Amino acid sequence: MSYGSQHIPTEIRQKRADRLVEISWDTGEKFSYTMEFLRVCCPCAKCVGHTPDQAQLIDGQQDVTIRAIEPVGHYAIKISFSDGHDSGLFSWETLFDLGARMEAIWQDYLEALKSAGKRRKASVIPIMQAT
Template identity: 40%
Template sequence: MADDATWPTELRLSPDGRTLTVAWGDGTRHAITAELLRVESPSAEVQGHSAEQKTVVPGKRNVTIRDVQEVGSYAVRLVFDDGHDTGIYTWPALRRFGEEGDEMFRDYEEALEAKGLRR
């Protein structure tokens, strides 16, 4: 079992659904945008089954999270207003979003630009 420091102590969705804030047992807090969570969803629809199959998801600048659903004691499923609800966000995945989110978002913007797509 993971130690308490790597376990979320709070998940809070902003009133507008644009930010998920995660508080961790070690005192760290991360505010993660719905857009990043949606475009980097851990679902097969987005990630594919290999790096070559990953989809660059455009047009999600204004996406919001409608619901946060517990999945056992290890993850949450996020339901987005565009209907996407197949990603299971484990605690380690959410921690990665929090810690590496800026870099992930830069990579996403570069991938959009390379394909001539827009947020």
């Protein structure tokens, strides 16, 4: 069911072995998002900033995985990533837009990495402390 112009997911499936999240939509469309793609496209204020000049270029996430996906009301999901980042709420609108424009967004990201002299593979391996 769609509310206004908003698309609603009918299924969200995490495929850990493939590092994918597949989302089926009420439009009949289905998008496969890599975990890396979702991490570098995180819509939280820390990642995108409050203004465009505050946006961060998130690098070194090629091997990131998802620890948990939690529903937020009837409009979004919260994703907890293996790098400890968990502050992004991915609304249905954001997820659908990311899926529909994935190829262009990814190419822009790769070009930005290259221009900044950064890379997808982590340069530093974080050591997680036992809790």
